[in-house]
Amino acid sequence: MFWVDTKRIIRSGFFNFSRNAFVSLSSVLVMIITLSVICSLIFLSALLNASLDKIKNKVDINVYFVSSAPEESVISLQKTLEGLPEVSLVTYVSREQALEDFKARHQNDQFTLQALNELNDNPLGAVLNIKAKDPSQYEGISQYLENKPILSKDGASIVDKVNYNQNRTAIEQLTGIIKSASKLGSIITFVLVIVSILITLNTIRLAIYISREEISVMRLVGASNFYVRGPFVVVGMIYGAVSGVLTLLLFYPITYWLGGASQSFFIGFNMFAYYTHNFGQIFLIVMGSGMLIGAISSYLAVRKYLKV
């Protein structure tokens, strides 16, 4: 009995969708807007998160050692730092490596290279590059380094300088800007999502308002609430599914077109690549929310006319 009813309800839903082509078309168009807003929300948050991650990765602490610092003291400091719970990675750049890097960086600058060659010794010290697990922990690491003077055997400090303090303000400001941008963006899109859901709800309500007479007739010839409401809910879900597919298709060229621009503007975040890479997830979110919004709107809209 239940299965026969369900089969009939689904079939009837598909008939109603195709026979009310114009109403279906307008509902689908309105719903595409809603789903596009939801889709944009996904991209916006991915974009901001990617930028935030990129900037977080740019933050690090460099400990410059004096050129006379013995290698084993540096290595032992590296070991100690790696043992700290806040630290995720410590890279050791030896004096020779630092020189190579310097030469590579200034390969077009003959004057500097000449000056370097006139020195008999390597003037550069070793460097430890420290990355924390979270940007907020740099403060602590930097304090740790300041409070624990690393001395060589003859009592002089082997640390030349720690560069955290110089970059700190810029880093903190940038992080702050991105965080508030992402907060503002979320609030705006959230409001847009709510507004467009309400518009969809209203469109579906209007579509069902047209059928109010029909609903009362169905009730009067003895159809149960479940049986009257079913086809409308199915139609709502079809609206959601059709709009979902169209929205996903629409975003293919849009992200393709914006992909290059977003990549150069937002340090390496390619929208198109993100779209294709996370397609499964985006598909589920868009289709799921579309069908859910359609079904719930229809369910609520029909309820009003079931009182007969």
Place this chain on the structure above:
Amino acid sequence: MIYFDKVSKIYPDESIALQDITFSVEPKEFVSIVGHSGAGKTTLLKLILAEERPTDGKVFFESVDIQSLRSREIPIYRRKIGVVFQDFRLLPNKNVYENIAFSMEAAGRSDEEIESDVPHVLELVDLTKKIWNFPHELSGGEKQRVAIARAIVNQPDIVIADEPTGNLDPVNTFDIVQILKKINDLGTTVILTTHNKGVIDSLSRRVISMENGRIVRDDKEGRYTI
């Protein structure tokens, strides 16, 4: 089979639709209810259909007090009644076949039953040719015949027709009345409201006359007297 016990219906705006109505309808009877617009005929039918509740008094169907039905039981109760309206009220997005099949589906009948009964009942109202047409492609008389087919397809105990000829020309009116008579002859109770004198006079069955929410006459083989 239907019994009204001192029923009154007062709408929220204080207008009195029915006042102290008591009457009963026997099985296989053909009862016409006549009266001017606003006399309370439609309200009376709405009470039978459980579409409205009486303000006072009780309406019984067989021995069941209609008011006491839970909202889940109302659809099941309504399947015992076939309804025909003045404005036909067919489902506009369904063709003739589907309109009739709908009330069978709603009643939970099997696909086989639907496939065999729908053509059969369309034969009864002489509309076999229009089985795949949509309501907007039919004339008024044809629409009303579809509505009657829909009303009787579940073999209800009673058919209620609320001014079924109100929107029809004399020829179609005659046809519809003949069909209702045929249904009654086959053993179904029929309650008909109308203000068409010709219909009543040609039927010569029981007539209940109403005025301002009260029953003023109840004649066994009545004529239209208002």
